[in-house]
Amino acid sequence: MxxxxxxxxxxxxxxxxxxxxxxxxxxxxxxxxxxxxxxxxxxxxxxxxxxxxxxxxxxxxxxxxxxxxxxxxxxxxxxxxxxxxxSDSSFKDFLNNQRVLPRNDKKINIEFVSANPTGPLHLAHGRGAIVGDVLSNLYEYFGNKVNREYYVNNTGNQIKEFMSSILFSISNKKNLSLQYNQFYKGDYIEDIAEICYQKFSELFNQKDLSSEDELMLVNFAIENLVNSSIKVLNKSGIHFNTITYETDVMKSNYLEEIINSLNSKNLIYKGQLQMPKDYKDTLKDNEITIFKSTNFGDDEDRALTKNDKTPTYFANDIVYHVDKHKRGFDKLINIWGADHLGYLKRLYSALISLYPSIDFSVVFCQIVNLKRDGQIQKMSKREGNIFELNLLIDEIGIDNFRYFMCYRKNDTHMDLDIDLIKKENKENPIYYIQYSYARSQSVLDRKKDVIDTNINFSLELKNLYKKLYDWDIVVQNAYNKNEVHLIAHYLESLASFFHTFWSSSKNNPEMRFLDNDDNISLELHNFLLKYQETVSKGLGILGIKPKLKM
RNA sequence: GCGCUCUUAGCUCAGCUGGAUAGAGCAUCUGCCUUCUAAGCAGAGGGUCGCAGGUUCGAAUCCUGCAGAGCGCGCCA
CATH class of the missing domain: 3.30.1360.70 (Arginyl tRNA synthetase N-terminal domain)
Structure with missing residues (x-):
């Protein structure tokens, strides 16, 4: 039309x-x-x-x-x-006359959450998790094949410090006087330490742990944490297709190939950058491998190797993305937190230099503040105030969690108001939407016969039809812009039109769905089915099931 | 100091590839349950769209400058 x-x-x-x-x-x-x-x-x-x-x-x-x-x-x-x-008569066509959406059948990789495996998931991971999963659903809605991927950074200093912290805890608790420092604190460290001790108790009969022993122990701890993170995400309806460990990717040995390729494009030099802050007594004259990211507008050139010759996080990250690219995806999407805003330029420059036609984009999720009793709660690891995702979901419920995490545009800061979420009225949009669905279902439950009679198209009903007709535009727009909040807002607005129409029958009994004998016209019956179909599609993308009764 | 994301009603936020009186919810006030779910609906008040310039028929939207908030700014990850 x-x-x-x-x-x-x-x-x-x-x-x-x-x-x-x-x-x-x-x-x-x-x-x-x-x-x-x-x-x-x-x-x-x-x-x-x-x-x-x-x-x-x-x-x-x-x-x-x-x-x-x-x-x-x-x-x-x-x-x-x-x-x-x-014309009024043409409104009937709105229900069937849907626009043809372009079908895509591309292979898309969406990488999200990818939390450091040194602690439990907390609020900050929640937004990325939901946005990533909903975006995946959206891509699938358009026919694409989506691979949901979780990346585990299980190398580097953070892992050494994590391991040291666990052994410090064990040593402390079991009076072993092992030589380890404490970096991470918190109950979860104590818990994981206890689990590790139970698993490897025989190791602690000897005086010192070999580096093989240490590695075995920390790998076990990481696996344990990753598994419990995945469990929390599964509980939220998020299921990953691939979990990739950094150590596995690095076995590919792509790095040399990558550096050669960048070098042939004159984007590599050997030299020195400013000394790192924690520079102590390492070799001053050592030359490192540097990528000319300033060619692409970055603030400074970026190191690919450290002065001990090992690759930097940046180098490994290029390797990881090359690995993803080589796996044959048509498009790579990453969901990152706001703390990575400044990191995009260098990674994108490197990837575009290697593969000029690569389709790589990043969706940023801004900070989420937790609000309770009208006050923004400060998250502080030191005080053990870390808003563990697991507990948060238990408190507010999965549907609320999913809806609110994509209710706001992903790149704006947002407050998650716990007290509001727990309310079951119009202040809470997800209830409002669900209630409209339950109302529509109550009519279908009660109806006797479907009869073919003419109906009046009131302004309220016409608006509903038009709003339903708009669905395709909204979902297409969300898809083109990678903005999932548009779906959430559409549903809220659609539900509002439904409630308005419903209430209009108070003053105008002709606008009721059912007549005095509880029969329904064919037209309104079709409308109700279409309404439910559209709400189901929208909620489905958000990963929420409609409620038949409330 | 530099970069990125922002600044819209008392509060939380939509709207931003330029378009009609700038929208929604909450909060405040006023109505509406003898027939499909009142977890709802209708109405009222509330705005120099951070400030100042510029582009044009026309700017919340685009450009420049300034102010304020957040995040980031290692050969860490």
């Missing part, structure tokens, strides 16, 4: 003006939800510059030529808007 309107607008324009260079996609037609009309177009204003004419004049010319069988009226309003009124 929208397409027909656009085509007719274009035809009318071509009728009135010779050789104007516009295409069908240049014509914008959007839905109206008030008395002004059903659809509106600003095309005459857009063209006024090109045609060097008054927009009202262009609009008049269009109106004179414009003719479609389902359009009752087209009028000019304001500075030159074209407002289109479609």
């Amino acid at each position: 929208l397409q027909k309107i656009k085509t007719e607008l274009l035809r009318s324009l071509n009728d009135s003006y010779d050789n104007i260079d516009i295409k069908i996609d240049d014509i914008e037609v959007s839905t109206l939800f008030d008395q002004k009309g059903d659809f509106t177009s600003n095309i005459s204003m857009k063209l006024s510059k090109l045609l060097k004419t008054n927009p009202n004049l262009i609009a008049q010319n269009i109106v004179e030529k414009f003719s479609l069988n389902f359009v009752d009226k087209i009028e000019i309003a304001g500075p030159g808007f074209l407002n289109i009124f479609v």
Whole structure:
């Protein structure tokens, strides 16, 4: 229907003006939800510059030529808007007349959460987890094959410090006087230490642990933590296809190949950068391998190797992304926290240098503040105040958790208001949406026969039809922009139209779904099915099941 | 100091590929349950869209400068 309107607008324009260079996609037609009309177009204003004419004049010319069988009226309003009124009978077509969405069947890799394996998941991981999973659902909705991937950074200093912290705890508790320092604190360290001690108790009969023993122990601890993180995520309805360990990726030995390739493009040099902060007594003159990321607008060039010749995190990360690319994905998407904002430039520069046609993008999730009793709670690891995700989900429930984590645009800061979420009324949009679904179901449960009678299209009902018709545009937009909050907002708005229509029957009994004998018209029956279908699709992308009864 | 993300109603936030009186929820006030779920609906008040310039028929939206908030700024990860 929208397409027909656009085509007719274009035809009318071509009728009135010779050789104007516009295409069908240049014509914008959007839905109206008030008395002004059903659809509106600003095309005459857009063209006024090109045609060097008054927009009202262009609009008049269009109106004179414009003719479609389902359009009752087209009028000019304001500075030159074209407002289109479609006939009541054509509203029936809204339910079936869906737009054709482009089907994609690309292989997409979406990497998200990827928390350091040195502690339990907390609130900050929650947003990335849900945004990543919902984005995956959205890509699947359009027919793509999505690989959900979880990356475990199980190398580097953090792992050494983690291991040291565990052994410190064991030594302390069992009076072993082992020589280890404490870096990480918290109950979870004590817990994991106890588990490790139980598992490897025989190791502690000897005086010192060999580095093999240490490795075995820390690997066990990491596996344990990763498993419990995955368990929490599974509980939230998130299921990964791939869990990749950094140590496994590094076995590929791609790094040399990568450095050679970058070198052949003149993007590598040997030299020195400013000494690191914790520089102690390492070799001063040692030369390291450096990537010229300043060529791509980065603040400074970035090291690929450290002065002990081992690769940096950045180098390993390039390897990991090359590995993902080589696995044959058409598109790579990463979900990152705001603390990685400055890191994108260097990684993107490296990847685009290696593979100029690579499709790589990052969706950033900004900070989430936890609000309780009207106060922002400060997260502090030292005070053991870390808002463990597991506990948070238990407190607010999975549906609430999922909905609120994608309710706000991913790259803006947001407050998660625990007290609001726990309310079961209109303040909580997910209840509001679910309630509309349950109301629609109650009609279907109660109805006796479906009868073929004519119905009146009130303004409230027309708005609902138009809103349902908008679904395709919204979901397409969310897909194009990688913005999942658009789905959440659409559902809230759709539910609002439903409740408005429902209540309009208080003053106007003709607008009730059921007649005095509890029969329902075929048209409204179809509408209810469509309503449920659309809400289910939307909630489905968010990973939430509609409630039949409340 | 530099970079990134921001600044919209008392509060939490939509809207941003330029378009009609800037929207929603909460909070405040007023109505609506004898028939499908009142976990709801209708209405009222509440705004110099951070500030100042610029681009143009037209700016919350684009550009520049300034102020404020958050995050980041190692050969750490």
